[in-house]
Amino acid sequence: MSLAELPPALGAENLTKKYGRRGRTALSGVNLAVPSGRVIGLVGPNGAGKSTLLHLACGLTEPSAGSLTVLGSRPAASASHLARVGFVAQNTPVYGSLTVAEHLRLGASMNPSWDPDLAKRRIGEAGLNPARKAGQLSGGQRAQLALTVAAAKRPELLIFDEPAAALDPLARQGFLRNLLEFVRELGASAVLSSHLLGDIEQVCDYLIVLCDARVQVAGDTRDLLAEHARLVAPRAEFDRLPAGVEMISAEHRGPHGSAIVRARGLSAPPPYRVEPVSLEELVLGYMTRAAGAPLAGAGAGEGSR
Structure with a gap:
């Protein structure tokens, strides 16, 4: 099946999300049809609704109105659909008390499509000691570990919520380079939320500008x-x-x-x-x-x- 025949990586129709009894609006009437096979940059100021959109895409929360599809299905519609999406949340969270090797074993136990060879190879390329606890790693190393765990499940869509915001410039450059390498190796789509426009310009070929809970513009970057x-x-x-x-x-x-x-x-x-x-x-x-x-x-x- 060609990329043109694939369902949108993200498809939204009048997507709305409100929080709390007073109904604070995080997203309002969002419409999107993002093609598969793209590296999508999601940009906007703090509080624009970027994290809310990504949490909806991962099935971590439900819409208040409208609809959202991910790879042609409702988010987290089934265990098999969950396996098709890899998510790296803000600050690239890992378990500080677990070793690098234990993270890989945990990933293998939770994901039927886990690729142990890919995980082992990428950990080696990142220079991570399998016996070292994640809490002892630098910020850049933790980011590489989180990225490897997300990618080794061989997802069709990788979602990153401000993954490199806290990294120094050298670590951020390495993270973005490996992100692109994973996308190419897996043949996956990716969504990268960031307020660092230099990062978006470096790796993304599709842009979504989200402000004031609404999509202001979206399309192929060129x-x-x-x-x-x-x-x-x-x-x-x-x-x-x-x-x-x-x-x-x-x-x-x-x-x-x-x-x-x-x-x-x-x-x-x-x-x-x-x-x-x-x-x-x-x-x-x-x-x-x-x-x-x-x-x-x-x-x-x-x-x-």
Whole structure:
């Protein structure tokens, strides 16, 4: 079966999640159809709903409304479906009192598709002493152990919730490199939640920007970069943008301004100047719009649209 014939890695229809008696909304009306075979970057500010979406995908919590599918089925629909998903939670949790070898034995006892050769090889490549307790490992080593345990069950989808946020730059680079190696070796899809845009840019080919409990934009990273640009012009010109141009966010300083806009193949005449946009600028543009932040340098009552 080709990737095009596979069900979406993640599929959501009007997905909503509320917490508590007052109904705090963590996700609201989320719609997604993320293709399989991709490394998906999930980005957004703290409290945007990223962890909630991943917990729903792992079957750790239930939606308040709407629906979510993972690999074409309801999350955690059965033991066999659970075996198809590997999850590494925040801070790459491991059992401090267990040795590296005991982690592998525990993984083998809980997962019928466990690959002992893969686990042993990857532990060796990471330089982990099988007899050493996890509580004695460095942060980077614990991350490598958690990654190995998740991947050795040979899942079709790997889910990572801020796995490298607490790691130093060298350990984070090693973790991301091994993440990609596992994805290629397993032929799996992966979802990486992170607020570190450099990590997302380094490993992800599909992007989801989640802010204010809603998906702001989602799609193939290259396509999104091609569909967005920075428009630079005298400030007054932003009141009459070219037809078909969607304003994402804008910044005005003095008589001139620049805006992140969406319009494929934009070619605007003077006085406009069109420049390529970086992934960081694209993400920050949507985050700014979702937050309703005022334009930099703008007077009272003016804001990005």
